[in-house]
Amino acid sequence: MFELPIYNICVFSMFILAAVTFLALTKVTAPYGRHERSGWGPRIPNKFGWVLMELPAILAFFIFYFQGKNSFEAVPLIFFFLWQLHYFYRTFVFPFLTRTEGKKMPLLIALIGALINTFNAFINARWISHYGSYSIEWVHSTPFAWGVGLFLIGLLINGHSDSILIKLRTHGPKEYKIPYGGCYRFISCPNYLGEILEWTGWALATYSLGGLAFALYTLASLLPRAIDNHKWYKARFPDYPDRRKAIFPFLF
Ligand SMILES: NC(=O)c1ccc[n+]([C@@H]2O[C@H](COP(=O)([O-])OP(=O)(O)OC[C@H]3O[C@@H](n4cnc5c(N)ncnc54)[C@H](OP(=O)(O)O)[C@@H]3O)[C@@H](O)[C@H]2O)c1
Numbered sequence: 001m002f003e004l005p006i007y008n009i010c011v012f013s014m015f016i017l018a019a020v021t022f023l024a025l026t027k028v029t030a031p032y033g034r035h036e037r038s039g040w041g042p043r044i045p046n047k048f049g050w051v052l053m054e055l056p057a058i059l060a061f062f063i064f065y066f067q068g069k070n071s072f073e074a075v076p077l078i079f080f081f082l083w084q085l086h087y088f089y090r091t092f093v094f095p096f097l098t099r100t101e102g103k104k105m106p107l108l109i110a111l112i113g114a115l116i117n118t119f120n121a122f123i124n125a126r127w128i129s130h131y132g133s134y135s136i137e138w139v140h141s142t143p144f145a146w147g148v149g150l151f152l153i154g155l156l157i158n159g160h161s162d163s164i165l166i167k168l169r170t171h172g173p174k175e176y177k178i179p180y181g182g183c184y185r186f187i188s189c190p191n192y193l194g195e196i197l198e199w200t201g202w203a204l205a206t207y208s209l210g211g212l213a214f215a216l217y218t219l220a221s222l223l224p225r226a227i228d229n230h231k232w233y234k235a236r237f238p239d240y241p242d243r244r245k246a247i248f249p250f251l252f
Pocket residue numbers: 032033034035098099100103158162165166168169173175176177178179191192195217218221222
C-alpha cells in the first residue's frame with residue numbers, strides 16, 4: 001500500500017518536525033496546563049482534549065500495524081503491546097485521574113497533537129510490522145534487552161511522577177503545590193524524563209530510524225517545557241528546593 005521511498009520521506013519529515021518543534025517551543029510555551037492562556041482560539045474541556053489528542057495514537061497504530069506482512073510475528077507483537085500499553089495509560093487512565101474539572105485547553109493544541117500522533121503511529125507501526133524485520137533471536141540482542149528495560153523504567157517513572165502530581169491537589173483544579181518524593185527529589189519534571197527514557201528505549205529496542213525520530217521529537221517537545229515549568233516553580237514558590245534541576249538529575 002505504501003511504497004518505501006514515501007515512507008522514508010515521512011521518517012525524514014519527523015526529524016525535521018523535531019527540529020522545528022524545538023525551535024518553536026524555545027520561543028513560545030505550549031498553551032495548556034499551567035501555561036494555558038487566551039488567544040489560541042476555541043477551547044475544549046481538558047480531559048476531552050487529552051482523549052482527542054492521544055486516541056489517534058492507539059487507533060492509527062492498530063490500523064497500520066495490522067496491514068503489515070509481519071504483524072503476527074512474536075517480536076513485532078511485543079512492540080505492539082508496549083506501544084498500546086503506553087497510549088492506553090495516556091488516553092484512558094491519565095486524563096481521568098487528573099484533577100482538572102472545569103479546566104480547558106485550546107482545540108488547536110489537541111488537533112495538532114492528534115495529527116502528530118497519527119503521523120508518528122504510521123511511521124512506527126509500518127516499520128515494526130512491515131518494513132522492519134525482527135526474528136525471534138532479536139529478543140536475545142543487547143539493543144532489545146536495554147531498550148525494553150529502558151522503556152519499562154521510563155514508563156514507571158512517568159506514571160509514578162504523574163501520580164505524585166495528581167495527589168497534590170486537595171482543594172480543586174486551580175491548586176498548585178511543590179511536589180516532593182520519588183524523582184522530584186532531583187528534578188522538577190520527572191514525568192517528562194520518564195517519557196524521554198521510554199521513547200529512547202523504544203528507539204533502541206526497535207533499532208529503527210522512525211523510533212529515533214520520535215525519541216528526538218519527544219526530547220524536542222519536553223525539554224523546553226521542562227525548562228519553562230522549572231522557571232515557573234521557582235517564580236511561584238520562594239521556598240522551592242534550590243538544588244533541584246529541571247529535567248536531568250545533577251546536570252540541568
Ligand atoms: N511525548 C510527548 O511529546 C509529550 C508531550 C506532552 C506531554 N506528554 C506527557 O503527558 C503527561 C502530562 O503532560 P503535562 O505537560 O500536562 O504535565 P504536567 O504539567 O506535569 O501536569 C500533569 C498533571 O498534574 C497537574 N499538575 C502539574 N503540576 C502540578 C503541581 N505542582 N501541583 C498540582 N498539580 C499539578 C496538572 O494540572 P494542570 O493541567 O491543571 O496544570 C496535570 O493535571 C506527562 O506525563 C508528559 O510526559 C508527552
